[in-house]
Amino acid sequence: MVKSAAVLFLAEDTPSPVLPHIAEVILGLVAFLLLLFVISKFVSPKFEALYTERTAKIEGGIEKAEAAQKEAEAALVQYKAQLAEARAESARIRDDARAEAEQIKEELRAQAQEESARIVAQGQAQLEAQRAQIVAELRAELGRQAVELASRIVGESLEDEARRRGTVDRFLADLDSVSAPAKR
C-alpha cells in the first residue's frame, strides 16, 4: 500500500523544475521590459537631473565661498596697507612736530639771549651815562662848594673858633645832603 502510493506519487508526472514554461518566459520578459521602460523614462532622468542640479549647487556654493574668501583677503591686505600707511604718516607728522618744536625752542632761546644781552648792555650804558652825569654834576657842585667855602672862610672871622667849627660842620652837612641823592 505504502509502496504503491510512493510509486503513484513519482509516476504522477511532476514536471522538471529546470524546464522553463514559455508563458513564464514571455511574461517575465514583458514585465521586465515594462518596468525598464518606466524606470528609464520617468525615474532615471529625474534622479540624474537632481544629481546634476545638486552637483551644480554644491560647486556653485563652493565657488561663491571661494570668491568671498578672496574678496575678504584682498580687503584685509588693503586694510593692512592702509593701516601701515597711516602709522608711517603719523610717525612722520610726530617727527616733524618734534623737529619744529626743537627749532622753535632754539629760536626762542637765541632770541631771549639776545634780548637779555641787549637789556644788560642798555642798563650798563644807562648806568655809565648816569655815572658820567653824576660825576659831572658832582664836579661842578664840588667846585661851587669849594668856591663858596673859600669865600665864606675869607668873608668871616677866622678867630671865632665856634663859628669856624660851625661853618665846617655846616659844610659837611651840606656835603652830606648833596651826596645823599647821588647815592640813591
Add this chain to the structure above:
Amino acid sequence: MGRLVLAEGAEKFAPPGVKDFFLPPIFGDVTKPMVLMVLSVVIVSAFFLITSRNLKIVPTRWQFAAESVYDFGRNNIAREQIGSKDFKPFVPLILTLFTFVLVNNLYGIIPIIQFPTMARIGFPLALSLLVVYPVYHYVGFKRHGFVGYLKHATVPPGAPTAIYFLLTPIEFLQKFVLNPVTLAIRVFAAMFAGHLILLVFTLGGEYLLLHAAGPLKPVSIISWAFAIAMTFLEAFIQVLQAYIFALLSANYIGMALAEDH
C-alpha cells in the same frame, strides 16, 4: 527509520518537493507566480514614481530611501563594474534588474505571498537570455566591431601562444554559452532551494505537532525555530542574489566594453 516511526501515525508525511513549485492556476492559465510577477512591476514602479514625484536638493525621508536604492544600483553596481566613462546609459537597466529581482526574491519571505518568483526558471532565464545576454554582446559588437569583439572576448592578451588553443574555446564557451545560463541558474537555484528548506521545516513542524506520537510533538518547536532562523538566512540570500544578479550583468557589460582585458 525515523520516517517509518513517524509514518505509523494516522497520516503519512509527504515531504515537500518539486511539485510544490507547480501551483495550480488561479484562473484560466494564470498562476500565482505570474500574478506576483505583474505585482512586482507595480510595486517597483509605484515606489520610484511616487518617491521621485517631487525631488528636492535636500531629500525628504522617502526621497532619501529611493535615492539610496537608486544610488546603490547606479554607483555601487553600474559605475563600479562598467566604469565611470560608460555607465550612464546602463543605469536604468542595472537598477531595474536589481529592484525587479529583489522584489521577486523577497516574495519568498513575505507572509501570505511566500513564493519567490525567481524559483521558476522561466523568469530568471527570460532576464539573462533575452535581456542581459543580447545587451552585453550588442554593446560589445558595437564598440569593437564584429571581428574585434570576437577577438576581444575570446583572445585575452598576455598568454603564451600555445595556451590560446585551450584558452580561446574556454573563453568562447564562457562568454557565449555559460554566462547567461549560470546567471539564471544561480538565482533560480538559490530561490528554489531556499523555498524548499522553508517548506521542509514548516510542514515538518506542522506534521510533528498534529500527527506524531505524543513524546515527539514538542520537537515541532525546534522545527519551527529552524524555520524562523532559515527565514532570516533566506532574507539575506534573497537580497544577496538580487545584488549578484545585477552585479554580474553589469560586469558582463563592463567586460564587453572594456578597452583592454
